[in-house]
Amino acid sequence: MSSDIETHYGGSSELSARIRDALAAAGKDPARLTSADLATVDEFHIRGRQATLELASHMELTRDSHVLDLGSGLGGPARTLAEACGCRVTGIDLTRSFCDAAAAMSDWVGLSDRVRFVHGDAAGAPFEPASFDAAMTIHVAMNVAAKDAFYAGARRALKPGRIFAVYDVLQGEGGPVLFPVPWARDASISHLATPARMRELLAGAGFRIEEEIDSTQASLAWFKDVAARMAQSGPPPVGFQLFLGADFPQMARNQVQNLAEKRIRTVAYICRA
Numbered sequence: 001m002s003s004d005i006e007t008h009y010g011g012s013s014e015l016s017a018r019i020r021d022a023l024a025a026a027g028k029d030p031a032r033l034t035s036a037d038l039a040t041v042d043e044f045h046i047r048g049r050q051a052t053l054e055l056a057s058h059m060e061l062t063r064d065s066h067v068l069d070l071g072s073g074l075g076g077p078a079r080t081l082a083e084a085c086g087c088r089v090t091g092i093d094l095t096r097s098f099c100d101a102a103a104a105m106s107d108w109v110g111l112s113d114r115v116r117f118v119h120g121d122a123a124g125a126p127f128e129p130a131s132f133d134a135a136m137t138i139h140v141a142m143n144v145a146a147k148d149a150f151y152a153g154a155r156r157a158l159k160p161g162r163i164f165a166v167y168d169v170l171q172g173e174g175g176p177v178l179f180p181v182p183w184a185r186d187a188s189i190s191h192l193a194t195p196a197r198m199r200e201l202l203a204g205a206g207f208r209i210e211e212e213i214d215s216t217q218a219s220l221a222w223f224k225d226v227a228a229r230m231a232q233s234g235p236p237p238v239g240f241q242l243f244l245g246a247d248f249p250q251m252a253r254n255q256v257q258n259l260a261e262k263r264i265r266t267v268a269y270i271c272r273a
C-alpha cells in the first residue's frame, strides 16, 4: 500500500531539478528564489499558503517552537511556518522524491537550518515521545487507512497540552468521490473519513477538539479558479502537474464537482493534546 502511495505521488527522482527548470523557464533567477516563488508547487493542498497560515495562527507558535509536520510533501507548509513564526519544523513523508525535493528547495530559500525532512510512515513516526511543541497535518490522511495509528503517533510525539492542527479532505454527504483526484487515481489508495468519524478518531487518540472549521465553500471557489485558469491558459508553469502529470487538469475539474456536490468537504480541527 505504501509503495502504491509513493508511486502515485513520486514518479520522479529528479523532481527538484524539474521544479528548478520550470522556475527558470518562468523567468525566476535560481540564485534569488523566495518561498513565495515556490508556493504554487510546494503548498500541495486546497487553498495553498493561505490555508497554511490560517492553520498556523491557531498553533500557539513562538520562535522556540519545534513543530512536527505529518506528511510534509515538498515542504511548503514547513517552510511557511519556519518563515512566518521563526520556529523549527521536522517533516515526515512516505514519498522519498518529495523529501529529497523538500530538502533541496529549503536550501534554495535559505531555510535549511530551520526545517528538516525524514522519509518514513507518519503512522509509525520514529520520534521521541512528548518532544514537539505543536504538530500539524495537511491533506494527508486521505491516503491513510490506519488512521488510529496515524493520530496516535501525533499524540505520542506531542507535549501534553499542545496543539495538533489538522486540515484534511473528508468524505461528504453528496456521494462517492469522482476520480481521479490529486491524492488518488482510483479508490484503492483513497481512505476518507466523515466529519463524525474524524471527531471519534481524534478523541480516541487523546485529543480535545477546540475548533472545527469547515472551509468547503472557500475550497470550491479556490478550485473553480484553478480549473478556470487552466481551461484558459493551461497548467501554470510551476504547478502540481510537474509531479501529478497530465491528469492534473482532469483532477481539478473533478475537484470542482466533488466540492460543489459535497462529495468531499475540507475541514480543519484544532485539537489540544
Ligand SMILES: C[S@@+](CC[C@H](N)C(=O)[O-])C[C@H]1O[C@@H](n2cnc3c(N)ncnc32)[C@H](O)[C@@H]1O
Binding pocket: 005, 006, 009, 042, 043, 044, 045, 070, 071, 072, 073, 074, 075, 076, 077, 092, 093, 094, 095, 098, 120, 121, 122, 123, 137, 138, 139, 140, 143, 144, 182, 183
Ligand atoms: C497531498 S500531499 C500534501 C503534502 C503537504 N502536507 C502539503 O500540504 O503540501 C499528501 C502527502 O502525504 C504523504 N503521505 C501519505 N500517507 C502518508 C503516511 N502514512 N506517512 C507519511 N506521509 C504520507 C504523501 O507522500 C504526500 O506527500
